[in-house]
Amino acid sequence: MPAEFDLKYGDITVAVSVPEGLRTTVLSPGVGANSAGSGAPLTDPLLALEDSLRNPIGSPPLCEVVRPGDRVVVLVSDITRLWIRTSDFMAPILDHLNRAGVPDSRISICVAMGSHRKMTPDEIRRIVGDMAYERVSVFQHDIDDENGFVYLGKTSRGTPVWVNRRVMEHDRILMTGGIVHHAMAGYGGGRKSVLPGIASRDTIKANHLWVLDPDKVGIRPGVGSAKTLGNPLHEDMVDAAAMVAPDFIVNVVTDSQGWFAGFFSGHWLEAWQAGCKLVDRMYCVPIDHKVDMVIASCGGYPRDISMYQASKSFYNAWMALKPGGTLVLLVEAREGGGGEEFFKWFRYPDIESCYEALKSDFTVAGYLAFLTRYIASVVRTVIVTDMDSNLVRTMGVIPAPTVREAVETGLSWAGHDPEILVMPEAGITLPILHGETP
Template sequence: MELPLGDGTVRFELPDCEVDVARAPGAEAVDPRSAATAAIAAPHGPALDSLVDAGDSVAIVVTDVTRATPDGVLVDCLLSDLTAAGVSREEVTVVVGLGLHRPMTDAELRGMLGEHADLAVNHDPEDTVVAGYVDGTPVELNRRVHEADRVLSTGMVEPHQYAGFSGGAKTVAIGAGGEPLIRYTHGPEMLAREGVRLGRVDANPFRDAVDRAGDVVGLEFCLNVTYGPQGCLGAAAGEPRAVVADLAETAREALSVPVEDDYDAVVAGVGAPKDANLYQTTRAFTYVVLGAHDPLGEGGRVVVPAALPEGPGEGTGERRFYRYLSEADSAEALYEEMREGYEPGAQRAFVVARALRERSLYITSSHAAEVVEDCLMHHRDRVEDAVEPGSRVLVVPEALHTLLV
């Protein structure tokens, strides 16, 4: 069998195991540029050219290197319509929504945005202003975004552990925001609420808080896509809530796979860009264990091939994630400790600890074995070394683009 690993693949054989494969049905892939152009022409809500005036300054908040969003294409499509509406290119700033992730390098910006890389700046969570409040929590916003006459965003609507599906207002409110909203939305109280779960948008308190923060920061128009194993499955533009609802339905139909119970192991594929660091890679683990349907039996394990060239990760959130896990004596002790609160960005350690209480995580094929072993996880050189002979195994080739139901 073959799974993603970095920009390539890894092959493995499990001849002594009973193996099933959970492959999302997908849908017919579409050309991202054509889909984005059509979405802008038929938006949810007011058209873009009715929201901007000639001479307006515009901030476009885009996703960062941890998302496989075709931001260069989406920005180009937005700029085309802005130019037609009388907004000059010189009045546009592209802000990379990092949240608490590391800044993107100049080379990465050129690779992502192409000819529009000169418009880009990395978000600085220390250079923000308070735009308003959500549930008494200050909504801090990147200063350049706050000072712009109009705010737009790109995004990827894909399964998300807390928001149900990412995209919409999240790109701006979290990506170009400050620590207070991240602390509130990613804190243990919020993450324990009913409805905060993978694949759920309606009646999801996390999603609702982020959407209301989007209202506070003035996001009226976004351009999002959704992806599956076949590629881009669709695009939608306009009012952020409607965009997320539209593409979440598309994604849900394409990515849901009914599965059985009592597997001994799940082998989950990730690949670039998510397997660049351990922080992002562990999404595959928690998506399996804490998703709509955990297919593992008692004592089950998740095995994830991951390159990990950045080790635990280089951003503020990734460093906090590593510190909590590497200093913990056990998953149970860490979970109980973090239930009392933690720093913004460390929420992934909390969720991983929650899952590790009953499940094991094995990372294989990586460049960071010591980092993995430091974090209450196990490292093996090969997938075959992480699966016990005679196991009943479920292989999920695209774990971050598959909803197990």
């Protein structure tokens, strides 16, 4: 009998059938030797938060870091990072600061959105929570305010570091955020609250260009998910954050359902690094070797809400494939590309011209479009999606109207007796070859 698998597509589940006799393995978070004993949801998140503030990593307790009457600014992520659930822990942090002698009148919250659009008042309220929104002053990083930056010098790689002047005018800087795998910086969270969070446009562009291979069309060696050692983008961010010298950090790790799995508080780098280790234990899954074919779902809505969001699934599935392998990916994409800019990058006739345009006018959306196109150039890709098929073809992939036809097409490419991996949650599953870090 054929092997049957249920994969998520938007809000529904679809059945995927693989012919009998083919070597087929399921790869999911929590399946593999690297995931043992980690990532259980916290039974009492607020108690865990308080414990992390009192017993931080690499730092005195928060109550000893701040002094009575200090002006404190708390950096928070924007509306694109609602999964961090900052609103659940912001008020307790304010309470902790109050008990340390810092009243609400001396506390500000800065939405560190980098080059993202400004938030509406309602969105800011959703980010920080009603209680915090009413208690303290909240302002947004404004990347277009030419007079709103202060120059701190250059990183070891020559990136000019311009950061938000208003943030730097505070006595203490507290960063918050969430840690996940990140296809450019290795991991989210941590130093990213500074760069790109409160950095100028020129600083962000100079930093982000480190992802591109300078010698050929492609991705610079060292850049990728779970990669920090030798990752110039990450190392450049660390340099910039060290110039700002944040006084304390509170970063969270969540499980696949969005529940808090850990709070990592303390030194802005050491505590974040500890959180990265938990992310690896939860979401890195070891594989013995790369395979001929991957059949993957992003994990359904919201991870397949757009092609922009699906780029992470493209990347993760690619990590399990042999060169020239075959990828079948389910992406509902109810919001299309995820913004007008994403598909503008596919107007270039070939990947070389897209690469050159990205070097001269780098954007994250442009890079994710380039990454998707690059992956499609090295592995054969067929996509099941609700998007217009002609638009999908501009990505260099083949659209399929049904899962059955997609699998049949993929099998026709994969050759005789292909080895197959099924990834039900490709958006959060990072395959790691045995013997490789992490």
